[in-house]
Amino acid sequence: MPDVVVRKLVVQVEEVFHEGGPIRPEPVKRGSVLAVIANPYAGRYVEDIQPFMEDLKPLGLEMASKLVDALGGDASVVEGYGKGAIVGGGGELEHGALWHNPGGYAMRELLGGAKAIVPSSKKVGGPGVRIDIPITHVNASYVRSHFDAIEVGINDAPRNNEMVLVLAMTTGARVHARAGGLQAQDIKGEDGLR
Amino acid sequence: MNAEIRRIITIVEEVRDEGGRLVHPPTRRAAAVAVIHNPFAGRFMDDLSALSDIGEELGDILPRRAVAALGISADRVESFGKAAAVGADGELEHAAAILHPKLGAPFRAILGKAAALIPSAKKRGGMGVPLDIPLGHKDAAKVRSHFDGMEVRIPDAPRDNEIVVAIAITGSGRPHPRIGGLSKDKIVGIDGVN
Numbered sequence: 001m002p003d004v005v006v007r008k009l010v011v012q013v014e015e016v017f018h019e020g021g022p023i024r025p026e027p028v029k030r031g032s033v034l035a036v037i038a039n040p041y042a043g044r045y046v047e048d049i050q051p052f053m054e055d056l057k058p059l060g061l062e063m064a065s066k067l068v069d070a071l072g073g074d075a076s077v078v079e080g081y082g083k084g085a086i087v088g089g090g091g092e093l094e095h096g097a098l099w100h101n102p103g104g105y106a107m108r109e110l111l112g113g114a115k116a117i118v119p120s121s122k123k124v125g126g127p128g129v130r131i132d133i134p135i136t137h138v139n140a141s142y143v144r145s146h147f148d149a150i151e152v153g154i155n156d157a158p159r160n161n162e163m164v165l166v167l168a169m170t171t172g173a174r175v176h177a178r179a180g181g182l183q184a185q186d187i188k189g190e191d192g193l194r
Numbered sequence: 195m196n197a198e199i200r201r202i203i204t205i206v207e208e209v210r211d212e213g214g215r216l217v218h219p220p221t222r223r224a225a226a227v228a229v230i231h232n233p234f235a236g237r238f239m240d241d242l243s244a245l246s247d248i249g250e251e252l253g254d255i256l257p258r259r260a261v262a263a264l265g266i267s268a269d270r271v272e273s274f275g276k277a278a279a280v281g282a283d284g285e286l287e288h289a290a291a292i293l294h295p296k297l298g299a300p301f302r303a304i305l306g307k308a309a310a311l312i313p314s315a316k317k318r319g320g321m322g323v324p325l326d327i328p329l330g331h332k333d334a335a336k337v338r339s340h341f342d343g344m345e346v347r348i349p350d351a352p353r354d355n356e357i358v359v360a361i362a363i364t365g366s367g368r369p370h371p372r373i374g375g376l377s378k379d380k381i382v383g384i385d386g387v388n
Contacts, residue, residue: 007211011263015202027201070206070263130349151349155324 004059005038007162010154011070021176028172032133032152033067035059035165042090042161049094053101056165060106063167068110071171075110079184080146080170082135083107084121088158096122099165107167114138115192128155133168137184141193144181145173197248198231200356202255203348204263212369223364225327225346226259228252235283235355242291249359250296256361257304266365269306272378273340273364275329276301277315281352289316292359301361308332309386322349327362333383338375339367 012034015027037059041049068075083103085096104118119134119141130153137143150168158164173184188194203226210220230252233244261268276297278289293314302308313328313335324347331337344362352358367378382388 005211007209009208009210010205012203012205013263015204017199017201019200070204153347155345155347 004055006035006059007038008036008154008157009066010034011066012152013070016175019175024175028170028175029071030148030150030168030170031067031071032150032166032168033063034152034154035063036154036157037163037165039088039091039095039161039163041092041095042088049098053098056098056102057105059165060102060167061109063165064106064110067167067169071169075112077171078111078169079138079172080135080148081107081111081114081138082119082133082150082168084131084133084166086122086129086131086158086164087124088160088162089124089126090160091124091163093122093124095163103165103167107169111138115189116141117192125158127157127159129153131166133166135168135170137187139189139192140182140187142182143184143187144179145177145184146170148174196244197228197251200229200231200351202259203227204259205346206263207344209369215370217369221364221366221369222264223329223344223362224260224264225344225360225362226256226263227346227348227358227360228256229348229351230357230359232281232284232288232355232357234288235281242287245288245291246295249292250300252292252359253297253300254304256359257301257363260361260363261304264363264365268304270365271305271363272331272366273329273342274301274305274308274332274362275313275327275344276361277325277327278360279316279323279325279352279358280318281354281356282318282320283354284318284357286316286318288357292357305332307383309383310335311386319352321351321353322347323352325358325360327360329362329364331378331381333386334376334381335387336376337367337378337381338373339371339377340364342368
């Protein structure tokens with residue numbers, strides 16, 4: 001069982017007050033946490049990579065709790081989420097897919113009954129590459145006001161033999177959301193979609 | 195409040211491994227970044243004191259955010275730095291007016307002592323321009339283990355009529371410093387240099 005070797009952790013919180021419209025008394029917060037880890041499968045083809053998903057679960061939980069703390073410590077304020085992975089040049093896109101299970105698990109553990117699928121993106125790239133982490137409402141994927149994305153990246157990661165794992169959370173809708181569609185207060189909350 | 199703030203971004207980085215060797219305890223640093231409206235974008239003004247007042251305000255707001263995010267008491271901060279990026283319709287002198295006359299005093303007041311010159315960088319650029327915030331020891335500029343820099347980058351700022359203003363602090367020097375020079379235990383601490 002490979003160890004999870006963490007080189008670096010980055011936590012970022014944005015407070016959005018306005019984007020040209022009315023200034024909000026309380027800003028919407030958009031946060032992300034990134035972990036740079038060694039990719040145990042870099043540089044060779046390994047058929048059975050699934051055990052690493054289990055290995056990543058404790059790191060996922062650590063990342064999710066750091067992010068909730070950075071957003072003020074109360075998981076109930078989190079309204080949107082997303083996740084992603086960047087695999088360094090020595091690895092495969094498939095290695096990034098290992099993050100789906102532990103990344104989603106970690107956020108659901110902390111957020112309680114979050115029903116919606118956690119939207120995700122992944123790519124292979126070099127140090128400094130940016131990735132757009134898609135965001136949707138935690139209980140109903142179709143809530144239009146909460147469709148969003150957070151661009152993240154780290155100037156010196158991922159190196160060839162590394163992966164960057166990302167979790168993202170928001171505390172509200174886009175700052176001046178007014179594009180209609182399903183509203184958060186109209187969520188039925190049965191299927192995670194509406 | 196003088197500054198018209200669109201958003202504030204707070205970033206914490208923790209390095210646990212560098213050069214394949216554990217960093218124990220991890221080195222940690224934080225940046226706080228404000229995206230503000232540039233009241234003088236697109237016109238030449240002789241008197242830039244309004245920008246210096248904004249700098250004074252941000253010299254209080256941003257270090258408080260960064261210290262809180264780092265989770266240590268302000269007197270344990272070891273190094274500091276500041277930087278600004280002016281959008282396309284502004285002048286480099288606008289960045290200077292924010293950074294140099296008044297931003298330092300409240301920044302120093304939060305950290306205590308902090309006699310050293312605050313290292314700084316400025317530039318003009320478009321949205322997403324990377325900003326390298328130089329870092330140096332807050333009590334003695336010559337402490338070689340603390341010469342460093344932190345890159346920050348806001349994907350949607352500065353717009354043409356905006357300025358990105360950033361400060362950074364650390365709770366340590368570089369990971370595995372080993373190039374000699376003045377060490378922090380030899381600081382005299384009178385002139386801010388030695």
